[in-house]
Amino acid sequence: MTVKPRLLFATTNKGKLRELRGLVGDAVEVVSLSDLPPVPEPAEDGATFEENAVMKARAYADATGLLTLADDSGLCVDALDGRPGVQSARYAPGDDRARYEKLLTELTGVPDEKRTASFRCALALVRPGGGEAKVEVGQCNGRIGHAPKGSHGFGYDPVFILPGGDRALAELTPEEKSAISHRGKAFQKMKPHLLGL
């Protein structure tokens, strides 16, 4: 009998956790932070998604002794010189809605062709006790809409419009989103590292 590898997906974000569970399937036993005694939240003050993902994965691996995967992600808007970027979770106080409403307000009057944006995701895999982190990234291009729509997903999904139409990411099923998303793409690259344990 083979024992499934146990993996801590170290995120406080329920939307990310749900998507990762869908991506992993049943090849790996996923443990979440809510299955463990509380661990202090690590800083996320790096300059890049990659740096932050490694910081989070290392902090949680050290605190729990588990093989750990962390995700740092966000939305980069061209008309805002890449903001909110690594600050996406802290762009406005309150909830996801407060943040995408602020984004729509900042982009008032900006025409469609200048509303291009990309979601970026860095995943970092770290073993407890040190060693190199494995890092993989993914990107999903689109543009910012003018009003929220759709009820799937999380975060900025209701205002992110996919190329070649007028569909928001929040209008996709979880499977459809993961097939094209920044997180899905980063995960497909990470998969061999996870399964080749």
Ligand SMILES: O=c1nc[nH]c2c1ncn2[C@H]1C[C@H](O)[C@@H](COP(=O)(O)OP(=O)(O)OP(=O)(O)O)O1
């Ligand atoms: O697929 C996505 N669809 C919509 N929005 C998304 C997505 N992926 C990231 N985002 C947004 C949510 C949050 O505003 C920020 C991530 O911030 P980030 O620090 O990586 O995550 P977080 O603080 O929510 O949880 P944690 O750090 O515990 O993993 O970008």
Ligand SMILES: [Mg+2]
């Ligand atoms: Mg965070």
